[in-house]
Amino acid sequence: MKKATPVLLASLTLAAMLSTPAFATSPTPHVPAAEPGYEQQAASATQLLRKAVAAYREEGNAAFARFSRQGEFVDGDQYVYVVDENGYMLASGGPSAALIGRDISPLLDPELRDTFASALQQPASNDISSAEYRWMNWSDGKVERKHVFYQKVDGKTFAVGYYLPRSSEAAAKQLLDDAAAAIESDAEATVRRINRLDPEFNRDDLYVFVVDMDSMNMVAHGYSRRLLNIHFPDLKNREGLRVGQTILDALEAGQDSVTYTWPNPVTERPEEKKTLIRKVDNYLVAVGYYQEPATE
Template structure:
C-alpha cells in the first residue's frame, strides 16, 4: 500500500478512537514517561495555539520547542487538510487527505472531524512506521480538537506488556488443550491469532526436548533445545526445561532478538504445561 494511504488510515484510526476523559487514557504499562511526554507536548501546543493563533502552526512544523527525539505534534483541519507536523508527515502539509480514503473510511473520518469541541483529550492506538528505526510499530496517540483543527501527539510502543504475553499464553494453552494438532499447525503457519505484535507462541515437546511448533522461526521446528543459544551465545535450552521441571508453570529470561524491532533484547519467557507439551510466550525489555 502506498505510504500516503497508510498515513491517511493512521489519521482515521487516531481520530476515531475511543474517548477516555479529559486526562486521556491510562498509559501502556512501562511507557508512563513516554505518555507523560506526549500529553505534555500536546497540551503545550494547544495552549500556544489558543494564545497565539495560526502563527503557531509554522512553529509546530519545525524541529524545536514542539518536538522531542521521539515525539512531535501534527495538526489536521476539520476539512481533512494536514496543517502542520513536526515529523515525517510534514510532506502532507497543505494536502486534503480525504480523497485518499475509500467511501466507508471517508464517512468515519468525517464523523471524527465534526466531533464537538469540548476540551476533551481523546486517545487511540494504531500502527505506523517509526521514523527512528524504520519499523512498523504500535503507536499510542492523544488528540484534542480546538476550533476547526485537531491537534495530536503520541509515542511508539515497540514492546508488548507482560499482561499481553500472559493473555496470549492462556489463549494458546486453551487452544492446544482443545485441538492439539490443529493448534500446532496454526502456530507453525504463523496464524495471526498466535502472533500479536512482538509476541508469538512456541511449543516444546518435553518427551523429546524439541520444538513442536514455533510462531516466529519455522527452521526451529523439530530442533533439539540442546542446541538453542541466546543472542550472546549462551546455551539456554536446559535453562528453559529446568524452569518447568516438576512445575505446571514457569518463567525464565535470556537474550533474544525482538522480531518486531530487530534489536537484541532481554526476553522474559512465560510457560505453562499442557500434558507433555510446554507452551511458551515471551515479552521483551530493553535490558
C-alpha cells in the same frame, strides 16, 4: 497486491486512530492513562500536546508553521500533527508532513471514509483523549504500535503520540492464555496457524512457540522458521546459555517463567526477555515479553 505508499500508510493509520470506537478519555486532562513502563513517554507526549494547544490558542493558525518545523515541537520520535474537520492535514512535524494541505479522505479505504468523516465532526473538548494504532516509526523505519493523545480545539484535532516497541506482561499473559486454549482445543491446527504467522498468535514483539514434549522438538515458532524441528534442549542464545534446557528445567520445577537474553523482533537487538511457560497436554506452550532497558 500493490504495496501501500508511505502517504497512504500514514493516512490509513491516522484514520484508524480517529475511527477507533473505544476512545479512552482520560479522567482529567492533566493525567492521561499510560501503559505501564511508558509513563515517561506519556508525560512527554501530553506535555508537548498541551504546549501545542497553548501555542495555537495564543497565535492561531500561525502556530502551524512552528509545529511543522524541526525544533521545539519535535521531541525525538514525538511530534505534533493537526487535522481539521474536513479531513485536511494542517500541520505535522513527522512523516505525515507530506500530507500537509491535502484532504486525506480520498486516500482512505472506502469502509473507513465515512467513519473518518464522522470522527472529525466530534465536538471540541477540554479533555485529552487517547487511542492506539500502528504507525511508521521514522527513527527505525518500522511499523510499530503507537499510543496517541489528542484534543479537539476550534474544530481541529491536535495530536502527539509515542511508540511502544515492547508489549506489556498483561499482553503476554493474554496471548499465552489464548494459545494454550487453542492448543488444548486443536493442537495440530494451532501449530499450523502459529507457523504461518497468524496474527492471532503473532502480536508485535509477542509470539508463541510450542515444543512437543515427546520428541523434544520445536514444532511451532511464531517468529523464526529456522528454529522449527530443532531439538529444544540444545537451543542456545548468543551468549551460549542453553535456553531450551533452562526452560525445561523451570517447567519441571513448577516455575511459570524464565528470564534470558534473546533478539527482539521489533528492535532487532538482543534484550532481556521474560518467557511465560505452560504445559498443555503433551506440549510446552510459551510466550515471552521484552524488558525495558535499565536507565542509569
